[in-house]
Amino acid sequence: MYQGLLTRKYLTRKIMPLLSAVAVALCTAMVLVTWSVMGGFLNTLLTSGRAMMGDVKIEVSGVGFPYYNDLIERLEAHPDLVAAAPAVEWFGQIGLPYGRVAQAAVWGVDPERYARVTHYSDALHWRPIDTPTRRDTEGADPRLGPASEYFTGPGVRSWDSVLQRGLSLTAIDERTNEPVPGIALGIRLSGQSRPRPGWYEPTSRFAEDFLPFGGRVTLVVLPSDSQGRMIEPRARIVQVVNEIQSGIAQVDGQTAITRIDLMQDLLGMRGGERVIEPGGFRVDVDPVTGEERFFAPVTVSEPSRVTTVFVRGRDGISLDKIVAATREATEAFIHANSSRPQGGLLRYLTLATWEEINAQFVAAVKKEIGLVLFLFSFISLTAVFLVWSIFWSMVNEKTKDIGILRAIGASRRGVAWLWLRYALSIGVVGSALGLAISYLIVRNINEIHDWMDTALGLSIWDPSIYLFAKIPDEVDPLHAAVVGLGGVLAAVFGAMVPAIRAARMDPVRALRFE
Amino acid sequence: MSKRDDQTPILEARDVRKTYRLGRVDVPVLKGASITAAPGEWLAILGASGSGKSTMLHLLGGLDRPDSSRGGNKGGEILYKGQPLRRMGARRLDRYRAADVGFVFQFYHLLPELTVMENVLIGAMVLHGRLGYRKRRDEIRARAEGLLERVGLSERLRHRPVELSGGERQRVAVARALVNDPGVLLADEPTGNLDRASGGEVLESIASMRDEGRRTIVMVTHDATVAARADRVIELRDGLVVQKSALGGVGRAAAV
Numbered sequence: 224m225y226q227g228l229l230t231r232k233y234l235t236r237k238i239m240p241l242l243s244a245v246a247v248a249l250c251t252a253m254v255l256v257t258w259s260v261m262g263g264f265l266n267t268l269l270t271s272g273r274a275m276m277g278d279v280k281i282e283v284s285g286v287g288f289p290y291y292n293d294l295i296e297r298l299e300a301h302p303d304l305v306a307a308a309p310a311v312e313w314f315g316q317i318g319l320p321y322g323r324v325a326q327a328a329v330w331g332v333d334p335e336r337y338a339r340v341t342h343y344s345d346a347l348h349w350r351p352i353d354t355p356t357r358r359d360t361e362g363a364d365p366r367l368g369p370a371s372e373y374f375t376g377p378g379v380r381s382w383d384s385v386l387q388r389g390l391s392l393t394a395i396d397e398r399t400n401e402p403v404p405g406i407a408l409g410i411r412l413s414g415q416s417r418p419r420p421g422w423y424e425p426t427s428r429f430a431e432d433f434l435p436f437g438g439r440v441t442l443v444v445l446p447s448d449s450q451g452r453m454i455e456p457r458a459r460i461v462q463v464v465n466e467i468q469s470g471i472a473q474v475d476g477q478t479a480i481t482r483i484d485l486m487q488d489l490l491g492m493r494g495g496e497r498v499i500e501p502g503g504f505r506v507d508v509d510p511v512t513g514e515e516r517f518f519a520p521v522t523v524s525e526p527s528r529v530t531t532v533f534v535r536g537r538d539g540i541s542l543d544k545i546v547a548a549t550r551e552a553t554e555a556f557i558h559a560n561s562s563r564p565q566g567g568l569l570r571y572l573t574l575a576t577w578e579e580i581n582a583q584f585v586a587a588v589k590k591e592i593g594l595v596l597f598l599f600s601f602i603s604l605t606a607v608f609l610v611w612s613i614f615w616s617m618v619n620e621k622t623k624d625i626g627i628l629r630a631i632g633a634s635r636r637g638v639a640w641l642w643l644r645y646a647l648s649i650g651v652v653g654s655a656l657g658l659a660i661s662y663l664i665v666r667n668i669n670e671i672h673d674w675m676d677t678a679l680g681l682s683i684w685d686p687s688i689y690l691f692a693k694i695p696d697e698v699d700p701l702h703a704a705v706v707g708l709g710g711v712l713a714a715v716f717g718a719m720v721p722a723i724r725a726a727r728m729d730p731v732r733a734l735r736f737e
Numbered sequence: 738m739s740k741r742d743d744q745t746p747i748l749e750a751r752d753v754r755k756t757y758r759l760g761r762v763d764v765p766v767l768k769g770a771s772i773t774a775a776p777g778e779w780l781a782i783l784g785a786s787g788s789g790k791s792t793m794l795h796l797l798g799g800l801d802r803p804d805s806s807r808g809g810n811k812g813g814e815i816l817y818k819g820q821p822l823r824r825m826g827a828r829r830l831d832r833y834r835a836a837d838v839g840f841v842f843q844f845y846h847l848l849p850e851l852t853v854m855e856n857v858l859i860g861a862m863v864l865h866g867r868l869g870y871r872k873r874r875d876e877i878r879a880r881a882e883g884l885l886e887r888v889g890l891s892e893r894l895r896h897r898p899v900e901l902s903g904g905e906r907q908r909v910a911v912a913r914a915l916v917n918d919p920g921v922l923l924a925d926e927p928t929g930n931l932d933r934a935s936g937g938e939v940l941e942s943i944a945s946m947r948d949e950g951r952r953t954i955v956m957v958t959h960d961a962t963v964a965a966r967a968d969r970v971i972e973l974r975d976g977l978v979v980q981k982s983a984l985g986g987v988g989r990a991a992a993v
């Protein structure tokens with residue numbers, strides 16, 4: 224009882240305890256900010272990774288595999304899975320205006336199905352927006368103005384029609400007025416200038432090389448046939464229909480997405496009748512039966528192939544379950560199709576989550592977080608010692624009070640509890656302050672970073688190194704609770720020895736203390 | 738008051754020895770001093786500086802113990818209502834200090850962060866604990882206010898000790914010592930730090946707190962005129978008690 228009264232009085236009348244509360248606050252804030260940002264980084268890594276490829280990726284890289292529509296049907300029939308989408312993943316070169324060439328991962332997708340598996344539609348940058356983005360303080364984002372200022376191409380009237388073209392990955396050929404496949408480039412691929420982090424200024428306002436829509440690029444790929452042999456490079460001029468801003472640096476800087484039919488055409492993965500010409504009198508192996516025979520012109524009917532099927536599980540289902548469901552459907556599919564023509568390729572099917580594909584990277588990040596948290600918790604031990612020394616000197620200074628309290632009947636235990644309770648209050652105040660500080664810092668970390676960038680020329684978070692354009696700014700309540708409790712415990716631990724000393728004090732000596 | 742109460746001393750020091758160790762040297766301060774205080778009596782212990790008056794008072798108040806009895810009863814006994822303090826456990830002893838005796842010190846010893854009122858209430862908080870205090874809160878507050886009024890400080894309840902004069906502080910200390918209505922008030926040179934006028938006021942306060950002789954007062958002083966306010970004066974000299982009469986100041990043999 225009296226402990227509560229004295230704690231209140233000591234807390235409000237002394238500067239030292241407030242200093243120890245500040246120490247506790249700074250340590251908890253340091254640990255929580257780090258944990259939030261780095262933990263958020265890992266979280267974003269894991270979820271954003273899925274944003275462009277779904278939960279699981281099934282693939283035979285290189286040659287690809289046939290009968291994928293049957294696989295997709297089986298996957299979509301499974302109760303734990305929502306959607307699956309075919310894709311052709313390849314490496315290619317993108318020829319940009321002014322002779323620039325960019326290396327890129329080129330994904331051929333079926334846009335509607337792809338959008339059901341991933342967040343593709345959210346990732347398209349050129350779209351109508353009502354309010355400026357967070358960092359666009361002057362409202363200079365081109366998307367806020369009329370779209371007509373930027374393009375002249377047919378079929379394009381508004382930002383919405385630009386978005387529609389991106390969603391369908393389809394452009395209108397100016398000569399024939401026919402729909403043709405378009406391409407969406409990662410937003411940093413074309414070298415858009417970026418006046419502020421978060422929004423982009425198109426490279427040029429001249430229609431002929433105005434990239435985001437209607438501009439043209441040359442797509443060059445080096446295909447192989449169903450046996451994996453390289454065929455000569457294929458090139459196609461395609462219209463850019465939109466740009467992709469996923470927040471994943473890998474995607475935004477090195478990926479282009481086009482229609483699956485175009486990629487299948489270019490890579491010879493589109494099925495149908497194909498004549499294999501003889502190359503002189505040669506003995507060859509029949510690709511279907513495996514028999515040796517003289518090579519004569521033959522017409523073979525090949526099934527269409529893709530390299531990849533992206534799978535998305537139902538919301539709320541664990542990743543493990545989604546993987547299990549995918550594996551189940553895939554095995555049934557292999558079983559049913561492996562004896563069909565080119566069914567042998569199905570043996571090479573692999574299945575991986577985004578986390579597995581990036582396992583090394585993810586593990587490194589996890590380890591780094593663990594290490595930094597350990598170091599900072601260790602550093603936070605200074606708070607314990609600070610509280611310790613401050614309490615030691617306060618017990619000293621308050622020796623006479625302790626004697627008085629004992630003289631009026633306070634027990635040793637009561638005196639010890641006085642100091643522990645006092646430390647508890649300091650811990651609670653300090654931790655609460657620390658949590659508040661770290662909440663404010665984390666929630667505004669991007670603004671703080673921007674400010675450092677513009678005012679001090681300090682840019683710590685480089686989106687070309689980290690995967691994301693935005694620094695994670697969420698505080699996990701569980702993390703906050705753990706760190707807050709840690710702060711309180713640190714204060715109580717720090718006060719332990721001084722409290723015991725106070726309790727053991729000889730009351731007579733304490734009273735005589737000057 | 739029963740007859741038995743009149744005969745049994747409320748507080749008694751029986752052949753008490755107290756030795757301090759300074760490094761390797763034993764400094765005997767009390768060498769077998771005996772004191773008895775009858776219920777309702779105002780007893781003054783007179784003695785020169787360093788004669789062991791405070792030591793004796795601390796022993797009487799259970800803040801310290803006589804020398805441990807290495808073989809027999811060498812250290813002597815302090816008895817409260819005939820019961821030796823030595824036998825009390827730590828808990829009972831804490832309670833003894835909280836409820837049965839009240840202390841007033843030469844240097845007031847108020848808690849500087851608390852107000853006058855809180856300094857008085859804290860004695861009750863220590864005794865009753867959280868729940869007990871909550872239950873009796875109004876009663877205790879009324880008693881504290883009453884005590885402060887009796888010592889003439891009802892206008893100063895919210896002041897802090899630094900805002901009071903020495904005499905006023907000492908009167909707060911008197912009120913604090915009595916908040917739990919103890920049977921015994923132990924006062925260690927209550928006027929030692931005060932001028933004659935405010936010392937007189939403090940003595941008046943103490944006198945007014947005898948409550949028609951229900952309360953025993955043991956007061957330590959080196960000032961014979963202060964001691965003269967008591968019913969009986971004894972002198973502490975060379976670690977032993979020399980009995981004196983209250984009125985004439987003529988030496989008398991020990992009565993007990």
Ligand SMILES: Nc1ncnc2c1ncn2[C@@H]1O[C@H](COP(=O)(O)OP(=O)(O)OP(=O)(O)O)[C@@H](O)[C@H]1O
Pocket residue numbers: 732757758759764766784785786787788789790791792793959
């Ligand atoms: N903790 C201690 N260690 C050693 N010596 C002590 C201790 N406490 C008291 N003394 C000594 O015991 C003797 C008696 O001290 P005490 O305070 O009881 O005297 P006093 O009669 O109250 O004197 P004063 O009138 O100055 O207050 C003194 O000589 C003092 O130095």
Ligand SMILES: [Mg+2]
Pocket residue numbers: 790791792925
């Ligand atoms: Mg003294």
